[in-house]
Structure formats: structure tokens, C-alpha cells
Amino acid sequence: MNTLDERRKKILYAIIQSHIDLNIPIGSFFITQKFQVGLSPATIRNTMAELEKLGYIMQPHTSAGRVPTEKGYRFYIDVLLEEQPLSLAPELYYELSTRLTDTEKTGTGIIKEAAKTLSLYSHCLAIVIPPKTEEMILKRIKFIKYEKKKVLTVLISENGVVYNKTIELEKAYSQNQLDKASNYLNNKFHGLSIKIVREKIADQLHKDKMICDQLISILLTLCKEISLSDIDDFTLNSLAGTANLPDFATIDQIKEILGAIEDKQFMLKLLNQISDSLGIRVFVGMEIIRPALKELSMVISTYKNKKDTSGAIGIIGPTRMNYKKLIPMVEYTAKALTKMLSA
Amino acid sequence: MNTLDERRKKILYAIIQSHIDLNIPIGSFFITQKFQVGLSPATIRNTMAELEKLGYIMQPHTSAGRVPTEKGYRFYIDVLLEEQPLSLAPELYYELSTRLTDTEKTGTGIIKEAAKTLSLYSHCLAIVIPPKTEEMILKRIKFIKYEKKKVLTVLISENGVVYNKTIELEKAYSQNQLDKASNYLNNKFHGLSIKIVREKIADQLHKDKMICDQLISILLTLCKEISLSDIDDFTLNSLAGTANLPDFATIDQIKEILGAIEDKQFMLKLLNQISDSLGIRVFVGMEIIRPALKELSMVISTYKNKKDTSGAIGIIGPTRMNYKKLIPMVEYTAKALTKMLSA
DNA sequence: GTTAGCACTCTTAACTTTAGAGTGCTATTA
DNA sequence: TAATAGCACTCTAAAGTTAAGAGTGCTAAC
Numbered sequence: 001m002n003t004l005d006e007r008r009k010k011i012l013y014a015i016i017q018s019h020i021d022l023n024i025p026i027g028s029f030f031i032t033q034k035f036q037v038g039l040s041p042a043t044i045r046n047t048m049a050e051l052e053k054l055g056y057i058m059q060p061h062t063s064a065g066r067v068p069t070e071k072g073y074r075f076y077i078d079v080l081l082e083e084q085p086l087s088l089a090p091e092l093y094y095e096l097s098t099r100l101t102d103t104e105k106t107g108t109g110i111i112k113e114a115a116k117t118l119s120l121y122s123h124c125l126a127i128v129i130p131p132k133t134e135e136m137i138l139k140r141i142k143f144i145k146y147e148k149k150k151v152l153t154v155l156i157s158e159n160g161v162v163y164n165k166t167i168e169l170e171k172a173y174s175q176n177q178l179d180k181a182s183n184y185l186n187n188k189f190h191g192l193s194i195k196i197v198r199e200k201i202a203d204q205l206h207k208d209k210m211i212c213d214q215l216i217s218i219l220l221t222l223c224k225e226i227s228l229s230d231i232d233d234f235t236l237n238s239l240a241g242t243a244n245l246p247d248f249a250t251i252d253q254i255k256e257i258l259g260a261i262e263d264k265q266f267m268l269k270l271l272n273q274i275s276d277s278l279g280i281r282v283f284v285g286m287e288i289i290r291p292a293l294k295e296l297s298m299v300i301s302t303y304k305n306k307k308d309t310s311g312a313i314g315i316i317g318p319t320r321m322n323y324k325k326l327i328p329m330v331e332y333t334a335k336a337l338t339k340m341l342s343a
Numbered sequence: 344m345n346t347l348d349e350r351r352k353k354i355l356y357a358i359i360q361s362h363i364d365l366n367i368p369i370g371s372f373f374i375t376q377k378f379q380v381g382l383s384p385a386t387i388r389n390t391m392a393e394l395e396k397l398g399y400i401m402q403p404h405t406s407a408g409r410v411p412t413e414k415g416y417r418f419y420i421d422v423l424l425e426e427q428p429l430s431l432a433p434e435l436y437y438e439l440s441t442r443l444t445d446t447e448k449t450g451t452g453i454i455k456e457a458a459k460t461l462s463l464y465s466h467c468l469a470i471v472i473p474p475k476t477e478e479m480i481l482k483r484i485k486f487i488k489y490e491k492k493k494v495l496t497v498l499i500s501e502n503g504v505v506y507n508k509t510i511e512l513e514k515a516y517s518q519n520q521l522d523k524a525s526n527y528l529n530n531k532f533h534g535l536s537i538k539i540v541r542e543k544i545a546d547q548l549h550k551d552k553m554i555c556d557q558l559i560s561i562l563l564t565l566c567k568e569i570s571l572s573d574i575d576d577f578t579l580n581s582l583a584g585t586a587n588l589p590d591f592a593t594i595d596q597i598k599e600i601l602g603a604i605e606d607k608q609f610m611l612k613l614l615n616q617i618s619d620s621l622g623i624r625v626f627v628g629m630e631i632i633r634p635a636l637k638e639l640s641m642v643i644s645t646y647k648n649k650k651d652t653s654g655a656i657g658i659i660g661p662t663r664m665n666y667k668k669l670i671p672m673v674e675y676t677a678k679a680l681t682k683m684l685s686a
Numbered sequence: 687g688t689t690a691g692c693a694c695t696c697t698t699a700a701c702t703t704t705a706g707a708g709t710g711c712t713a714t715t716a
Numbered sequence: 717t718a719a720t721a722g723c724a725c726t727c728t729a730a731a732g733t734t735a736a737g738a739g740t741g742c743t744a745a746c
Contacts, residue, residue, distance in 0.1 A: 029739075030739095039689090041690095042691095045739085062739085062741095063694085063697070063740060064739065140489050142497075147503075154485075162509075370708050382720090388708085388709070389719090392709095402708090405709070405727055407709090408707085408708065408709095
């Protein structure tokens with residue numbers, strides 16, 4: 001796929017870079033002016049015709065310059081940008097380090113702050129997916145009774161992310177019994193993930209003579225109920241928290257984005273898809289995800305915690321976004337977040 | 344102010360109602376067709392000229408029909424709509440009652456659900472302001488230690504709204520001490536508001552010999568720290584949760600709205616302003632609040648709990664929104680919410 | 687292989703035209 | 717005297733026209 005000779009690469013790069021900067025179709029004459037390529041417009045035109053035949057660029061209409069196709073952007077990101085070192089806007093260093101440290105925030109707060117900062121500097125919509133609850137490492141768990149059979153579960157993960165979930169039990173338990181249950185869990189399962197806890201709990205319970213029957217049933221119910229279902233709140237928060245809504249998108253597109261993000265299934269699928277390929281990932285033209293998101297791209301990276309599985313943080317912007325600047329930006333933010341969360 | 348004779352009222356009503364329905368300037372001929380007013384276009388034109396002189400309507404340009412001014416809308420809402428019974432769209436009855444009851448949600452969940460439903464049926468942006476933490480009635484309070492000096496405070500209000508707040512104490516306490524503190528608070532102050540608790544705590548403490556010194560300092564710190572500062576999350580959630588973004592607003596306006604809503608000060612001011620005048624309140628042309636919100640209006644109502652002070656729920660939409668339908672809608676939603684929360 | 691020259695295409699902006707909606711004024715009617 | 721018909725007038729919005737310019741592809745020359 002990356003079988004383009006040097007001249008073609010050079011010209012393709014010039015076209016895409018110029019189009020990203022100026023948001024206009026790029027003509028042959030323009031390139032001779034902006035880039036010292038040592039060729040005449042006519043020659044460039046020939047090469048452009050070839051690139052067009054290969055599917056990297058296209059003409060909006062017969063007498064216009066060329067704009068990159070999705071294939072073109074893909075090549076630009078995968079091949080052309082790889083060949084040159086990407087530099088990070090230095091403002092972000094300072095901003096992220098101060099924003100993420102000076103607050104005495106919980107893990108959740110840090111993650112949100114990172115998203116806000118990212119949005120501010122990228123001028124895109126920032127999105128965050130929190131670490132999977134399933135694989136979250138338990139630091140503390142507490143059950144608080146607040147109605148006959150209703151119990152509020154508070155989970156605190158290793159890195160300070162707090163989850164609340166109300167669950168309804170089959171029968172009423174006293175706060176005292178609930179405290180026993182949470183103490184038991186805290187002692188036995190501290191430092192393990194919910195997933196593991198659920199798997200081990202049956203084994204453990206009947207070995208441990210000290211546990212009364214009620215406790216068993218409480219614990220089983222609890223572990224069944226604690227699931228991924230609270231993911232949505234969190235993601236949306238981080239999105240809307242970004243005050244500067246994108247200039248690039250139409251209202252319909254924003255609707256579509258919000259719709260997609262409200263869709264839990266979608267977010268989970270996305271997270272799975274990217275957490276396989278650790279590190280940064282760029283989606284060009286998101287129509288695979290939703291048809292209406294054709295002209296949008298997403299740059300997203302996983303972040304990790306001390307032991308937990310990763311969440312994801314990234315941005316959504318126009319397909320012609322400034323990848324050169326934004327890819328390192330997302331990358332750095334994810335790294336900074338990882339560092340802060342595992343500190 | 345409401346000194347318009349019957350004919351003028353009738354014609355003003357016809358203009359505003361038609362303009363709301365069709366979003367076009369309304370001409371004299373149109374009115375004779377749509378309303379059986381028993382007058383000729385010429386007569387109506389005369390009346391229109393008078394109404395224009397009085398400032399209730401205006402012409403976008405010389406040869407156009409008339410559109411309502413803000414003063415016109417104000418009059419329409421305060422006088423004209425008062426004179427006729429407003430009816431509630433019946434779908435909402437069913438929808439709200441099922442949505443708010445069938446879920447085994449906490450108070451927070453109920454409030455959010457109400458906002459979502461409201462947004463869905465009004466096609467506007469729904470906003471919610473949660474009840475003031477200060478005056479929230481305590482049902483349960485719990486402190487969970489999760490780092491040396493860091494404590495997660497979980498408050499559950501009378502109506503099931505859950506608040507989390509991380510606080511940092513001056514010295515480290517054991518979970519055991521914290522449990523004592525929360526038990527003490529639960530016993531002594533159950534059913535009172537945070538505000539009252541704070542006021543009474545000093546008195547109570549030195550009377551009660553059973554309390555050790557550490558506990559006193561914990562409690563004082565806690566009550567100092569628990570403030571209104573967590574309001575923002577909640578409001579934003581409820582806003583963004585509404586999937587259908589408004590068709591009416593420009594991107595700039597949406598930005599502005601989000602900006603305003605992120606502004607804690609603004610929300611608090613707004614809440615205070617409306618909670619004085621219990622019940623529903625309509626803001627026409629919100630440029631008082633933010634200049635960029637000139638063409639937007641807000642219909643907002645307070646809702647209450649068993650004993651708590653009220654929060655607010657409402658919608659933001661175009662100035663030419665369908666008040667006739669939306670005012671009772673917001674009103675009913677607020678009432679339904681009040682009912683559910685105090686059940 | 688590269689380039690200059692040139693005819694050709696197509697878009698965009700500016701200007702012109704036209705139809706029609708709605709008005710205000712005046713004279714007329716009940 | 718209040719209501720109305722008639723009419724000239726104004727202004728907008730849509731459609732049509734024109735002209736400039738940007739960029740191309742092709743061909744012939746270097």
C-alpha cells in the first residue's frame with residue numbers, strides 16, 4: 001500500500017498538509033509556490049492525475065484543485081507522518097501537569113480534567129471512556145442501606161475513581177449485616193478486580209466458616225448487580241464538560257455524536273476495539289460507526305492505571321483536522337493521565 | 344399594562360399564535376382567513392399599526408407581516424394565556440408516570456429521567472438544577488477512608504439523591520473512627536438539613552459526653568467542607584443526557600448555553616431567583632442573562648421534596664416556542680417530580 | 687522526462703429582473 | 717363615524733444573466 005515513489009509522496013503530503021491548513025482544494029500552481037519542489041505546475045499536474053487514479057485525492061469538480069480522499073488521509077497518517085518526528089505543542093506540557101496535579105481531585109476528577117484540557121487545546125470534542133468497571137481494581141467497597149431493601153454500593157478503585165450503584169436486594173438486611181459484608185469483601189478481595197471477585201467468591205465463601213448464610217446471598221447478589229451499566233454518565237459528563245463545542249460540525253453531526261456516545265453498546269465496542277491495539281488509534285471518516293459521521297475523524301488513545309485495564313481518551317473532529325498537532329496531543333494526554341492515575 | 348381592548352387582544356393573540364405555529368411574519372389577510380374575526384384585512388391593518396406603535400409587534404421590513412416583540416410575548420404569556428385554560432398533551436401523563444415509577448432508580452435517577460422525558464417531548468433543551476445541598480435533608484451519611492487523609496463522604500438525602508464528595512482531613516483517622524462519626528451523625532441529625540446540622544453541631548457536641556475529641560474535629564471539618572460545590576456535575580449531566588439537541592439554536596447559542604450552565608454562579612443565581620417565586624416562571628429573551636441568548640426563552644419551574652428546599656427543572660428553547668403546550672408540560676413535569684420525590 | 691502554452695470547463699460572486707406578498711393611504715359605504 | 721374596498725407603493729426572495737478567475741488536460745517544444 002505504501003508503494004508511492006518519493007515525488008508522489010512529496011506531492012501528496014503537500015496537498016494534504018495544505019488542505020488541512022487552509023481548508024480549500026489545492027491546485028498545482030499553489031504547490032509550486034508553497035513548497036520548493038523544483039518542479040513546474042504542469043509536472044505536478046501529471047503526478048496529481050496519477051494520485052487521483054490511485055484514489056488518494058479527488059477533485060470536487062473539474063476545474064478545482066484536489067482534496068484528499070479518506071484513503072489519502074489514511075496514507076498520510078500511517079505513512080507520511082510516521083516518516084517525520086511529531087512535535088508536541090509545548091503549552092500542553094505545562095497546562096496538563098498543573099491541571100492534573102494541583103487539584104486534590106479524585107481519580108474521576110483527574111480524568112475529567114484531562115478531557116477538558118484536551119478539548120480546550122484541540123478545539124475538538126473530547127471524549128473519555130472510563131476504565132471498565134469489570135476489571136477495576138477494588139480499593140474499597142461499602143454498602144449503605146437507605147431504604148428497606150435498597151442499598152447504595154460505593155466502589156472506590158485503586159486510583160480513586162468512585163462508582164455509585166443502587167441495588168435492590170431480595171430481603172432486607174440491617175446496616176450491621178451490610179457492614180460485615182463489606183468488611184469481608186474489603187479484607188478478602190482488596191486489590192482484585194470485580195471480575196476476579198465474582199469468579200472467586202463462590203469458592204471462597206464455603207471455605208470460610210465465619211460467614212453466615214445471609215452474607216453469602218448478599219454478596220452474590222451484589223456481585224451480580226455490579227456491572228458495566230454505569231458507564232454512560234461518566235462519558236457524557238466528560239463530553240459536555242468541554243465548553244467549546246466544535247466549530248466544524250453541523251448540528252446534525254453533533255446530535256449524531258451525542259447519540260452515539262449515549263449508546264452504551266457503541267462505547268463498549270469502541271473501547272474493546274481500541275484497547276486491543278494498545279496506544280493511539282486514528283479513525284478516519286467514522287461512517288463505519290455511524291453513517292452521519294462521514295466527515296468526522298477520531299483520534300483516541302488508551303490510558304492505563306497501576307493495574308487496571310485501560311480506559312480511553314481522545315477527540316472527535318473534522319476529517320481534515322490537524323493530525324500533526326493533535327495526534328501527539330492525544331498521545332501525550334493519555335500518557336500524562338496514565339502517569340497521574342498510577343502515581 | 345394589560346390595557347388592550349378586546350379587538351386588540353384578539354388580533355395580537357392571532358398574530359402571536361400563528362407566528363409560533365408557522366414561524367413566518369403574519370399579515371392582515373392571513374388573519375382573516377385563519378381566524379373568524381369578522382373584520383376585513385384593512386381594519387386589521389389599522390389595529391396592527393396601533394399594536395406596533397404600542398410595541399407589541401414589529402415588521403421585519405416594510406412589506407412584510409408582523410412578528411411579536413419580546414413585549415408581545417410577555418403580554419401573550421402573562422395576559423392572553425391566562426385567560427384560557429391550558430391543556431396538557433396527554434402522552435406526557437402516561438410517559439412520565441411510567442418512566443418515573445417503573446425504574447428502581449434513586450432520587451438522582453428520577454430527576455434525570457424527568458429531564459430526559461421533558462426534553463424528548465418538548466424538543467427543547469432540558470435543564471435541571473438539583474436541590475440545594477445546604478438544605479438537603481439527611482437520610483444517611485457515611486465516611487469511607489480511601490487514602491491516608493482522604494475521606495469519601497457519601498450523603499443520601501431523604502429522597503434518595505446521592506452526593507459524593509472527597510475531603511481531605513488534617514490528620515489521618517481510622518475507618519473505625521470514621522464509622523463512629525457517621526453513626527453519631529446518623530443518630531443525632533437524621534432528618535435535618537446540612538445547614539441545621541452545621542448550626543447545631545457545636546452546641547450538641549459539648550453536651551454529649553460520649554464523643555471523643557477526634558470525633559469533634561472530624562465532624563467540624565466535614566460540615567465545613569460539604570458545600571454546594573458539587574452542583575455542576577449534576578446539572579450538566581441532565582442537560583447533555585437529552586439526546587435531541589435543539590433544532591432552533593445556532594452552534595454559537597448552544598455553546599453559550601453550555602457555557603452559562605457550566606457557570607456555577609449563574610445556576611445558583613437562577614435557582615435563587617426562581618425559587619423565591621414558587622412555581623413556574625417564564626423568561627422571554629434571555630439577554631438579561633447572557634447577551635448571546637437574545638433569541639432564546641426559558642420555561643422553568645421549581646420542584647420540591649418532602650421537606651427539602653426546591654430544585655428547578657425546565658427547558659430552554661427559541662423565543663417563539665410553543666408556550667401554550669410547553670408551559671403546562673414543564674408545570675406538570677415539576678409536579679410529577681415533586682410527587683415522586685416525596686413519595 | 688519536463689515544461690510552456692493554450693483552449694476549455696466549471697464555480698462563484700455580482701448584478702438584473704420579476705413575481706408576489708403586504709402595506710398605508712384615500713375614497714367610499716353602511 | 718367606524719369599517720371596508722381599491723390602489724399605488726415598497727421590499728424581499730427567487731430566478732436568471734453575466735463576467736472573472738482558478739485550475740485543468742492536452743499538445744507541442746525543450
